[in-house]
Amino acid sequence: MKFLDIAFMVANSIGIVLYLVLASRGWRIPREHGMIPVTGEPFVWALALPMLGAFLLANIVWGGLLLSYRKSKRGLCWLLTVGVWLLTICVDFAHH
Secondary structure, three states, rough: OHHHHHHHHHHHHHHHHEEEHHHHHHHHHHHHOOOOOOOHHHHHHHHHHHHHHHHHHHHHHHHHHHHHOOOOEEEEEHHHHHHHHHHHHHHHHHOO
């Protein structure tokens, strides 16, 4: 692995944690299910969505660079990172 791959993976790890922290502000409290019809989702998405978009763009650029280098082992790091992002989004959506 090259330094750039490690830097992208560390940045994505930090981004995943920050995304979950921001997104968790709009999660429903299980005890309040049915009592409060609206959560603070619009405000949460105003903060979390730009972060998600920035990391999506960075990962697309990183994936493009890896495709141009044609290095399959480095591509596994990218696939792992994308998989963890998809899992993160599933965790977020499961709490709404």
